[in-house]
Amino acid sequence: MWNKIESSRREDLENIQLSRLKETLQRVYALTPFYREKFQEMGITPDDIISLKDIRKLPFTTKKDLRAHYPFGLFTVPMSEVVRVHSSSGTTGKPTVVGYTKSDMDVWDEVMARVFTMAGATAEDIVHNGYGYGLFTGGLGMHNGAEKVGATIVPASGGFTERQLLLMKDFGATIMALTPSFALHMAEVAKKAGADYLKDYKLKAGIFGAEPTSKGLKQEVREAWGIDYHEVYGLSEIIGPGVACSCKKSELLHVFEDHFFVEIIDPITGEEMPEGERGELVITPLTKQALPLLRYRTGDITSITKEPCKCGRTMLRMESIVGRADDMLIISGVNVYPSQIEHVIANAYGVTLNYQIVADKKGHLDKLEIHIEVSDEIMSDNISEMEKIKKNIQSALLNNLYINAIVKLVEPRSIERSLGKAVRIIDKRRENEQN
Structure with missing residues (x-):
């Protein structure tokens, strides 16, 4: 293990959680008008939270709240203390913005070091990072975690399949970090290039995330590359990758509870679900400084168990995300809502808002088609005009x-x-997976 706290007694862990929760509540109440107003509307103060069960008294936070306070309205520190900003795309073109202090970055590095340790990474390993770098949290989150454990990191980023395969082979990568669908696509390309491609690589493990994954897909990745499969979970609003990860003994993901308090609720009623039953995952970060959110509704459907793992870690575990509480699509690791697509269509010339979104797979990669009706004023036999509208x-x-x-x-x-x-x-x- 990277940190002995991962095998703490539950009583000790819950004491840490309660202490950190109380500190977070005092912080948001004093520094975030949004939460202070929420508390006043509900007739509560931070002092009313005296046990972890009392967290149910607190308001939920949603992505809509983040967008309503774009860009920095929910930050609790001045920008002079923010050392990094990440974002994801927004419904009306405005992104969901998240910020990090130096302390937040230290926490992120810490939890990602735990992830890499679960995958067996040490200073002797070479990590091929195929997650995208930039405003999304995947690439840089993985990067810093690998450096924390002392491993050599290759910042390959996304795309350019043949070049990535060349780098993995020539640099002797032992751990790959990328989306599972891209890992399978790379395996297919590598197999076409050589009769026994596995002999050209030294890979022993992979850290995969950013998209829902079935057991069948996990097994295909394992068999394609002959490696251990470790699933990482996270979201930018909370920290990025590093909220939870699977170890070598179980496919369930260990939640790093000393930094994240999790709940499972009925997505319709908001009521707590019994342990082991599926519902919507709600997360309260306990150590976040720049953007501490209370009871953030992730929209992800999963279940949790407090049963200890054979690996010795005692933190609760969650199953892989089985679906969404809303209609969000995840296309090659990028989250997108139909309303976002509709916003783009609404601003386009020559088309109506009668459209249909078709998500499919081309091999192991996501494929997205959008069928849009043209307006009556557009002549469909004008090929050059139709092509211009489509490209725009x-x-x-x-x-x-x-x-x-x-x-x-x-x-x-x-x-x-x-x-x-x-x-x-x-x-x-989904239809193909069910069949």
Whole structure:
């Protein structure tokens, strides 16, 4: 283990959680008008929280609250104390912004060091990091964690499959860090290039995340590369990757409870779910300085158990995310809502808001098609005009939402209408998995 606290007695761990929760409550009440007003509306103060069970008295926080206070309205420190900013795309083009103090960065490095230690990483290892660098948290979160354990990090970032394969082979990478779908795609390309490609690589483990993963996909990755599979979970609003990770003894993910208090609620009623039953994951970071959020509703569906793991770690464990409480799509590790796509379409020339989103797989990679009806004023036989409209929309989707989508323009009134709620999403990935 990286830190002995990972095997703490539950009583000791809960004492740490309660102490840190009380500190966080005092912080947000004093420094965040948004939360202070919420507390006053509910008739509570931080002093009313005297046990961990009392957390149910606190208000929920949602992504909508972050967007309403864009960009820094929920920060509890001045920008002079913020050492890094990350963000994800927003519904109206404005991103969800998160900030980190030096203390926050130290915590992030700490939990990611635990992740890499679970994967067996030491100073002797070479980590190939295929997560994207930039405003998303994946690339840099992995980078700092690998450095924390002393491993050599190769900041390959995303894309450029053949080059990544070359780097992994020539540099002797022993651990890969990237999305599982891209790992399988790389395996397919490598296999085509050589009869026995596994002999060219020294990989022993992989750290995979950023997208929902079935047991079948995990097994395919294991078999394709002949490595241990470690799943990491996180989200930028809380810290980035590093909220939880699976070890060598179990596919369940250990939650780093000394930094994150988790709950499972009924996504409709908001009531607590019994241990072992699935519901929406709610997280309260306990040590965050720049952006401490209370009871953040992740929208992810999972379950938790307090049963200790054979590895010796005692922190509760969660199953892999099994779905979403809302209709968010995850395309190659990028979160996108239909409302975001609709916003792009609404600002485009020559099309209507009658559209359909089709998510599918091309091999092991996500594929997104958007079928959009053109307006009556557009002549469908004007090929150059249609091509210009299509390219403009594809460019807007890439620039605003960071997704590569295939746009198909169709005749007016050609998309089937529904008598009830419009069917905007066809996710063939789920259909294929169920079949």
